[in-house]
Amino acid sequence: MIQPTNDPEKSNSEKALPTKSGAKFYWIYLVLFILILLTSTLLQNKTSKEITWQQFENDILSTKSVDKINVINNEKAEVYIKSSLANNPAFKEVFTQKKGDKPTEGPHYSFSIGSIESFEKKIDLAQANFSPQEKVKITYSKSSNWILNIMGWFLPLLLMFFVWNFIINRSQRGGIGGGGNPMFNFGKSNATLVEREKSTINFEDVAGLEEAEMEVREIIDFLKNPEQFTKLGAKIPKGVILVGPPGTGKTLLAKAVAGEAQVPFFSISGSEFVEMFVGVGASRVRDLFKRAKEKAPCIIFIDEIDAIGRSRGKGAFLTGANDERESTLNQLLTEMDGFGTNSGVIVLAATNRADMLDAALLRPGRFDRHIYLELPNLKEREEIFNVHIKPLVKDETLDVKFLAAQTPGFSGADIANICNESALIAARKKNDKVGRQDFLDAIDRTVAGLEKKSKIISPEEKKIIAYHEAGHAVISWLLKKVDPLIKVSIIPRGKSLGAAWYLPEEKQLRSASAFKEYLCATLGGRASEEITFGDISSGALDDLEKVTKEAYMMVAIYGFNDKIGNISFYDSTGQRDAGIQKPYGEETGNMIDQEVRKLIGDVYKQAIEILTSNKNSLIKVAELLLQKEVIFKEDLEAIMGKRSSEEVNLAIENEEQILIS
């Protein structure tokens, strides 16, 4: 994720660009304004008064005041009044525009004639009683309004020009370093450049990534002192790819590398290469490398590189329009080949999906160094908490270790968010320090969403929710291999109406029986509803989704099913489009479906059995929940006794991720 540069000077200069180029077009606005003014003045300059046929016939023609009529373009009749009537009060107004003006020659009146035929018919009829001498002379002429003609072709051109200019400016927005005419800035890369003296992030801001830091330190040494390496003939990797789940600090690490090495840092997201115009991506890649070479030694950071680096040819069947992305990728490959190892440009890239990347991108000589960032463990979380807690006014008694233990499965970004959220919660409560409870509230909020006490829930629904959650709680308390339960709540939060909080142990392996027990605890909610009310509700949707996914994984991926055998249909390369290509035949597909159904049916039966034989505990837990809304491990201990697998109790040194059901 590219962070916006926080440098006000820079952003100002960036913002200034469009205005600067826009200034060149001010004369266009001026010309347009003058033209409009001119047109309106000329059009205003007409002297004839607009009237209707009836007015003409009754007031003018019948009084025999007309000298002649001139029909223009077969559309409009211009009426000239006899000059002898110039002083007649009825016509004085149309003869003189202003007081003291000389009488005008005309036309004095005008009106639209529908068609020539009808006009001639009407005028003949109106003059039926006139003597031949009295009949009005009618002439026909053609006239063209040159201004309107010019505007007719000039305005569309002008409009096209403005639209074009607008598109170009839009495609330039956020870009820097282009300058000049925006029309030629099309293929310029819009990477953000952080100059060496402006980079403020260093390794102090990055916590818990020691191994990754060690790996990138070599790059910093090279950027600072290349001779040390080159004199021994060593080649420095051109590209380093950082792989890890979202929020694990990939962007942060890349920025810290630039900050530590004190070199300029070009930062761009993969998706920014490809815009709506064909060929722009490749040209932006070229431009980025050109600019980087000018600034060498420097770092180019390409975030979300999978946006352009996805395997070529993959997915083309579905999207059809991969050519632009592929040509951008080809250009990136060419550029990475094109610069020498010692040119001082190092490309760092980040992705969440290394398996999607094209093999050519990852081969030695391109992104040959891969650094894997994982979700932080307990100790690393503590370090990250320490970094983000530093700027807060916190309670001195705050136990950071405890906070780290409460946040298994959280990424660095989540922890940063919790620290900020806890400060907001404390401020909302008007506390002068951020305390333990504020952090716990922030964690709950991040895990399960905002508490929604105002959600209207009827007493019957509340009872169903309580029994549902109690079902999860009782089964997970009784089954040994389910992660330890720490809290159950029936206060609605986010989208859920109730939740059970578990503190999973960090295990690298999970047995088939542990999977089954997890499925059983997850179905405990529905089973409890069935045995208590004799009816089931839609509240188990989330549980069913989880159970179905896990069951398919057990059967088709982990080889836990006797009938399917030790076969896995998993594709770790990500090359196969699971949506359209099934790696098994129809018969196996049917068998997988049947086995999944059987597995889920069996564990559901087990859940019903456990709850039926522990109905008293179920009722006690549910009633306590209805009474207190939130119950903790201690309350469950009081009802059901110590958990049989208590040895796993708070093995929180090694937890993995938190689960909610």
Ligand code: ATP
């Ligand atoms: P994405 O894959 O979504 O782009 P990312 O891995 O690039 O995510 P960052 O943008 O680097 O994640 O992290 C987001 C924020 O999380 C950082 O700005 C920082 O505040 C915090 N953070 C993440 N990891 C760490 C860490 N190891 N130490 C300190 N802060 C961290």
